[in-house]
Amino acid sequence: MMAIARGLGVSRSNLYDRMLPSPPMTETEKDGDAELLSGIRSITDSRPTYGYRRVTALVRRQAEAPVNHKRIYRIMKKNGLLLQRYDRRPTRTHDGKIITLHSNTRWCSDGFRIQCWNGEHVEVAFSLDCCDREIMSWVCSTRGIDGGLIRDLMVQSISHRFGNVSALPRKIQWLSDNGPGYTAHQTVAFGRSLGFEVVTTPAYSPESNGMAEAFVKTFKRDYVYHANLPSAQQVIQQLHGWFEDYNEHHPHKGLGMKSPREYLKKSTAN
Numbered sequence: 001m002m003a004i005a006r007g008l009g010v011s012r013s014n015l016y017d018r019m020l021p022s023p024p025m026t027e028t029e030k031d032g033d034a035e036l037l038s039g040i041r042s043i044t045d046s047r048p049t050y051g052y053r054r055v056t057a058l059v060r061r062q063a064e065a066p067v068n069h070k071r072i073y074r075i076m077k078k079n080g081l082l083l084q085r086y087d088r089r090p091t092r093t094h095d096g097k098i099i100t101l102h103s104n105t106r107w108c109s110d111g112f113r114i115q116c117w118n119g120e121h122v123e124v125a126f127s128l129d130c131c132d133r134e135i136m137s138w139v140c141s142t143r144g145i146d147g148g149l150i151r152d153l154m155v156q157s158i159s160h161r162f163g164n165v166s167a168l169p170r171k172i173q174w175l176s177d178n179g180p181g182y183t184a185h186q187t188v189a190f191g192r193s194l195g196f197e198v199v200t201t202p203a204y205s206p207e208s209n210g211m212a213e214a215f216v217k218t219f220k221r222d223y224v225y226h227a228n229l230p231s232a233q234q235v236i237q238q239l240h241g242w243f244e245d246y247n248e249h250h251p252h253k254g255l256g257m258k259s260p261r262e263y264l265k266k267s268t269a270n
Helices: 002-008 012-019 033-046 052-063 069-078 147-162 185-194 206-222 232-249 260-269
Strands: 106-115 121-129 135-141 172-176 196-200
Touching: 033 052, 033 069, 052 069, 106 147, 106 206, 121 147, 121 206, 121 232, 135 147, 135 232, 147 185, 172 206, 185 196, 206 232, 232 260
Parallel strands: 106 172, 172 196
Antiparallel strands: 106 121, 121 135
């Protein structure tokens, strides 16, 4: 064997591996894997940033039947569809709990910028429920987010959850960073007059508003980075569809791999 390996220019262990019989195909590989792979590819083609957990959630939704996530992982791994492992770098520790056990207890808000290919940019601010993760409302501008837009965002968020009312039916915490639009005296006073408990994060501690920060990362990764961004006007035209898709279809591990609207419907039904 050693002489043969030396003559072929390969290692002896390589020859031994080739001589071993290939393992028989399991029943799960024979039955239904091709059909599952087709469905997986249709998901990863349209949502290339989704890992196997989110893909599993969408496959289950389409099939309306239980599908083991380990099976999805195996098929995706075999066909090179898994995402690269994320490089986790050390971050500042935040011990506070942002998530809440019930909807309409704490709402968080943040803003981000979308850079367009022609040099223009769009500034976006949003409000998010810290329990069900629904984006309740959003505002945008090509000039920046000021206090007036944040006050509009507060009113729109209340209207989305409670209808046409002049104030909140109960106190809700409004959590944001220390951006000038949020900390303006007029904005803080206005928020309190609506019934909000206005809270801002400690300086230099973005983790204190981690749920909003996580949404910004998710939104840019799953929607912005793969979109057509020729101009500010065309980006603004796409924003509504992106937010609706997130609310209706984006699975969350913290919600049992349900989308925000799915989770809300189930919690309301119960």
